[in-house]
Amino acid sequence: MKVRHAILGLLMEEARSGYEIKQYFENRLAYFYDPSYGTIYPTLKILEQDGFLSKTTVTQEGKPNKNVYTITDTGIQEFLDCLKSPYEPDVVRSDVLMRLFFGTYVDNSQIMEWVEDTRLQADHNVKNLLKIKELYGYRMPFPQLLSLDYGIALNRSKLEIAESFMIRLHERESQS
Amino acid sequence: MKVRHAILGLLMEEARSGYEIKQYFENRLAYFYDPSYGTIYPTLKILEQDGFLSKTTVTQEGKPNKNVYTITDTGIQEFLDCLKSPYEPDVVRSDVLMRLFFGTYVDNSQIMEWVEDTRLQADHNVKNLLKIKELYGYRMPFPQLLSLDYGIALNRSKLEIAESFMIRLHERESQS
DNA sequence: CTTATCATGTAAGCGGTTACATGATTAC
DNA sequence: GTAATCATGTAACCGCTTACATGATAAG
Incomplete structure (x- = not known):
């Protein structure tokens, strides 16, 4: 699923402007x-x-005008077809993983810095996702809740892995 | 880190041809x-x-010639500089996660199919990574082993999450 | 008076992939 | 004879980001 269909998906719920779509992506x-x-x-x-969307310009008081897009019937069909199509495998592009792989060429303290950063990042993500769950969780449809729980669980794992790595790295340092 | 530097990294170990580099990426x-x-x-x-690499054409018996690339001194410097530069945050592009988010628009069986596929994929990855560890683990430098263990642990978590989701999805189905 | 928020858009570029083109050798 | 492996390369395209350009209103 590319942006095209992700946007159609958001507009399934309600009509939105480009700006509102961006906000939604950022927040949720x-x-x-x-x-x-x-x-x-x-x-x-x-x-x-x-022909998947229709545009309406809405005039606002105290704010610039906005172009609100409503999904059309063919748009709905296009989106549902997309959900039925085969999905693409997950892509993980991790610079830290890459650097760890080449870790022999740097010293231990550098590696610890990378791993600690990963830990902090994961910790931050978990907190953020829990906040989203607190705010919107009660009115989220069940599958959406799953996607959120997936994110929380995966980041928690990342956190734990990073913690265990820090221990291994400290052990290694005290041995040498 | 982009391909440029990943390739330089592989050539830090030993001189390789384009074909051999591709094989290494695929296997490891x-x-x-x-x-x-x-x-x-x-x-x-x-x-x-x-000027980061120098090319030598190697003639082979029973096989086509190959262009073997050796890293130069400036190439080594370029790679080490890259490792010192700030790293990019992890990027996760997950179609399944996206579809779960829009799961209200499909029925339960479709969601179970997606989650089950994710479970199988994670299971497959774990087995693959364990095989790599078995084959090359004993002679891998410590940080490289960490990167491998990271992959194993993360895919195991993914597996467990998918399993727990399958239970939740079955519970939900029997309730309705 | 200056920063943040609201709001829309374009152009250039990046970092790839896919498909195509070629050709020799080996194993079944 | 035909499929798999070894080996190298190009051209077209894709999907997206970054930087730029604009401008109005609200809040401190």
Whole structure:
């Protein structure tokens, strides 16, 4: 699933502007998806041209106008078709993992720095996701709750792995 | 770290051809990095032009010739500099997570299919990584072993999460 | 008066992948 | 004879990010 379909998915719930879509991604999906404005706006334009969305300009008081996009019937169909299509395998691009692999070329303290950073990052993610669960969890549909719990569990594991690695790294240092 | 530096890293150990580099990625790093030939060959060319590698053509019996690349002193420096530079945060692009988020628009059996697939994928990865550990683990430098253990532990967690989700999904189905 | 928020958009570039093209050798 | 392995390379395209450009209002 690319931005095209992710955006259609968000508009299944309710009509939104490009700006609101971006906010939603940041607040609720950032831990696994957060496209930039440079992607969102052109994509909305194309989706409209393709007949999957219709645009309405809403005038606001005290704020600039906004272009609100509503999903059309063919848009809904397009989105549901996407959910039925075969999905792409997970992609993990991890710089830390890469550096760990080449860890012989740096000293122990450098590795500990990397692992500690990973631990902090995971810890931060867990806290963030728990906050999202607290705020929106009660009114999230069941599968969405699963996706959130998945993120929480995976980051907790990451945290624990990083902690155990720190122990191994300290042990190793005291041996030499 | 991009392909450029990953390739330099592999050539720190020993001189290799483009084909051998690809094999190495597939056998030892595939779970977090596996660039295509269409990236590797042009990158080798550029790295040579930049003076980070030197090329030697090796004639073989019963096999086509191969271009073996050796890292130069400036190449080594470039790689070590890269390891000292700030690293990029992990990127997780997960189609399954995305689909779970939009799970209200499909039925329970579809979700179970996705989660079960994730479970199988994680199981497969764990087995694969354990095989790598068995084959090469004894002669891997300590930090490289950490990177491997990281992959194993993370995929095990993924496996467990998927299992617990299957239970939750079955419970939910029997309730309705 | 200056910073943050709201709001939309374009152009250039990056870091790849996919598909194509070629060709020799070995194993079944 | 035909499929798999070894070996190298190019061209077109993709999906996205970054940087740029604009401008209005609200809050401190």
